[in-house]
Amino acid sequence: MSQSPLNGGAGRGELLARVEHAPHPLRMFADASAHLHRLMPFDAAVWRVTDPETGIMTAPIHAENIDDKGCAAYWELELFAESVNLYSELAQAPVPVAGLRQSTGGRPGDSAIYQDFMVPRGLHDELRVVLRVAGRPQGTVSLFRAGARGAFDSRDTAFVASLVSPLAKRLRSYAEPRPAERIPYALGVPDGPGLLLFDGAGTLVSVNDEARRYLDELPEGPSSPTALGLRVPAWVQGITTKVRAAAHERDRGTARIRLRTRDGRWLVCHASCMRQADGSPGGSAVVLEPAKVSDVMPLVADAYELSERELEVTKCVARGLSTEKIAGRLFLSPHTVRDHIKAIFEKTGVSSRGELVGLLFIDHYRPALADGQDAQEENDFASITKR
Known part of the structure; x- marks a missing residue:
């Protein structure tokens, strides 16, 4: 039986408030894990950022009570041997949270990770989480319990599921430029x-x-x-x-x-x-x-919750195109383009095209220029920010 002292909305609200003030993902993970542990005890955990386009884990990673080699061994098993609660499948599931013992009907031995990773480390159950928003995975979490705590139950799953979207949104927001x-x-x-x-x-x-x-x-x-x-x-x-x-x-x-x-x-x-x-x-x-700029812009657009069309308009603005030229390129009316630009300004908190480009294409997003295309981007950037 679960030993989780969940206290509903109050505990959830405190956790999310702490997360909101975390300055970077590693602190967010550490704070969220510490607070969640008090509400829903576990014995080990791994919190990972993932690339939202490929779903592959990236930096940073926060691990608790898992040996360093274990993280690599875990992923080896996930990709070569595992068949239960795969992250690639969980990311598409209606509820992206699943407990190992619940999923296997109490037969965790069906899992390669249980046999070869958990048992040698004295771990009894795993709760897997994909932190996703708008269908895109921003991170994954593995929570483990030793036998003394019992398995994760439906109450645990439901509580963690309620955290998925707000935690994913917070992770996504870290892609916003930091002018300071x-x-x-x-x-x-x-x-x-x-x-x-x-x-x-x-x-x-x-x-x-x-x-x-x-x-x-x-x-x-x-x-x-x-x-x-x-x-x-x-x-x-x-x-x-x-x-x-x-x-x-x-x-x-x-x-x-x-x-x-x-x-x-x-x-x-x-x-x-x-x-x-x-x-x-x-x-x-x-x-x-x-x-390159083109690598980072989709992440920044997600962070500001720009739509695909708004991202297209933003790229045109960065090229220095006029409203009429943007309308022609995107097959929109000038009025619609102006509406999109207004919405983009509101979401990003700027008041001019030059300020928008200065915010989104600041120096630490761009590599040293190496080819003609990048040189053109530099010229466009310089001409717009002078307006």
């Missing part, structure tokens, strides 16, 4: 892409200096030691495991995530599987590099 923290984008950024090479078993075998510098700039979290003297973050292991699973036809989808450095700059991380001479899966390559 603007810094020159090129400062401290490596000249080239960071590259990490893994063998077929997922072991790091080579890394360039740029990758080490990128990793030094990212938030701390669970990581595994390597023979190269570099600790590999759990999210790097996760994206590497995903491409290996895809190569073995255990998974599908794009292995690509976006993440922020400690000083607020955006990076893109993507991975691909290498093939041997006979065509069989070999190792994998992971690349880290500065994000």
